[in-house]
Amino acid sequence: MTVFNKFVQSLFPGEAVILSRYDGLVDVEKKLILQQVIEHAGNMNADFKSDPSIDKRKYSFIKDWCNQKLSTHDVDIRLSQLMKLEENILLDRIEPNQEKEFFHILKVLKPDDYNFVKYYEISRLFRHYLQIRFRRKETDLVVDFLEKYRYEYEVGRQLNDKIHQATKDILHYYSKKKDFNTEWTDMLSSIFFNESNDGATRILAWIRLVFIANSSNDYSFLKPHFELFEAKLADCTFYSRRIMANFYSQFLLFYANMHDFDKAVYYGKLSIKLKNNDYLYYSNNLVAVLLKNKKAAEGLEHLKYTSSLALDSTNFHNKLTHVSYYIRALTDIGKPSQADSRGFVFYNVHKKEIFHYRWHLFFTAWCRAMIFSGKFNNIIKLFRSYPRLIKDETDQIYNQGTFPILAFILEIALYKAGNHDISICKKNIAALHQRTNSTLSDDAIEMGKVALGKEWEACLPK
Known part of the structure; x- marks a missing residue:
């Protein structure tokens, strides 16, 4: 039963919704097993308990039955089949069953299909294959499809180009830390909400909208988008395990932004049910929420589990995020010296790369560890080596x-190392507060209390 239990544990709640719509089982015991599977997938805290009195072959049947039903709707499986078909057309080795299935799909395919653009492009390719082989009946079928939906295909291509141009502008504004243009959110939202657009194009727009929300730290405008996306997963318009895992990871960010950390953790744990190329990214997002929710020990377990992935990752953004959270988690569980050592080693190995990515996250985590371990002179030395940090x-x-926060850490270190007295420290911290018109962060308050003790009250900005 180990294989079946692993299968049940791997299911998403959204997949349970899809499976619950099927009602074709006659066998009472099979129906009971399916109901248990659906209930467990929708509740991660529920333990699946098999009934030893039921024939194990029925459990195996339900596993295969569920996989078959879900595979029927999986847009990624369809795309994989299309890619294989494209290869076989190009290499003149297309099989009769592939032809038959493709022709059947063309007869019913609509422009709002998730993979419509890919179907259209393969149809153009297939047309050449068929024409030269005097396959007139089949050629007419393909040509009719191409002519019928030429306008929709051209619209899809134009939307793709518009999204590409918007992405260039969005990334430029992000790198310059400028406010995002609302025209982009309006344009991308119109693409996403338009039911006549193909699913792949709609998700391209969705990804950019989530990037804008995350970068501007404002998810409030995306609430209706999330509601629609969840509905489209449930009705299988957008369904694949990859897309569902990504959606849950984005839901984590949505709820974290709303400070509903319990729901954020719930969706974060769902997102890491699937191990794919984005697993480290999803896990890092979950750890970030756990750290914010004062669950450093649990976060550290996830960080340890993904350490080998982070070490081998070619995505330095994810690698740097992982080590930054690792440093913070160690500090939070009372091991700041270990955290400092990990930061020191990473810094010396990756000095050049750090400044091209999330350098502020890394240096904040590392300097925080040094504050907690009393390495004030090391902090000063670091800032003197890189005056550009401030x-x-x-x-x-x-x-x-x-x-x-980094300027604040330097002021604390300068005072604790004896470079200036408490009055200067207080004056400089007040100046930081006034210059940015900002409130002290929780990190700053915590570090101030740890490093200064009773003197911290004197440094609080009035």
């Missing part, structure tokens, strides 16, 4: 109302 932080938080 300037870059100032540029990054300009007009964002964010407290300059």
Whole structure:
């Protein structure tokens, strides 16, 4: 039963919704097993208990039955089949059963199908294959499809180009820390909500909208988008395990932004049910929420589990995020010296790469560990080696109302190392507060209390 239990544990709640719509089983015991599977997939805290009195072959049947039903709707499986078909057409080895299935699909395919654009492009390719072989009947079928939906295909291509141009602008504004243009959100939203567009194009728009929300730290405008997306997963318009896992990961970010950390953790744990190329990214997002929710020990377990993935990852953004959270988690569980050592090693190995990615996250986590372990002179030495840290932080938080945590850490370190007295420390911290018109972050308050003790009250901005 180990194989069956693993299968049940791997299912998403959204897949349970899909399976619950089927009602074709006659056998009472099979129906009971399916009901248990659906209930367990919808509740991660429920333990699946098999009935030893039921024939194990019925459990195996239900597993295969569920996989078959879900595979029928999986847009990624269809895309994989299309890619194989394209290869076989190009290599002149298309099989009769592939032809038959493709022709059947063309007769019923609509422009709102998730993979419509790919179907259209393969149809253009297939037309050449058929024409030269005097396959007139089949050629007419393909040509009729191409002519019928030429306009919709051209619209799809134009939308793809518009999304590409918007992405260039969005990334440019993101790199310059400028406010995003609302025209982009309006345009991308119109693409996403338009039911006549193909699913792949709609999700391209969705991904950009989520990026804007995450970068601007405002998910409030995306509530109707999330509701529609969830509905489209349930009716299988957008369904695949890859897309569902990504959706749950985005739901984590949505609820974290709303400060509903329990729901964020719930969806984060759902997102890591699937191990794919984005697993490290999803796990990092979950750890971020666990750390915010004061569950560092649990977060550290996830970080340990993904350590080998982070080590081998070619995505330095994910690698840097992982080590930053690892440093923070170690500090939070009372091991700041270990955290400092991990930061020191990573820094010396990746000095050049750090500044091209989430350098502020890394240096904040590492310097925080040094504050907690009393390595004040090491902090000063680091900032003297890289005076640009303070300037870059100032540029990054300009007009964002964010407290300059690195500049704050340096002021604490300078005082604790004896470079200036408490009055200067207080004056400089107040200046940081006034210059950015921001409130002290929770991190700043915590570090102030740890490093300064009773003197911290004197440094609090009035």
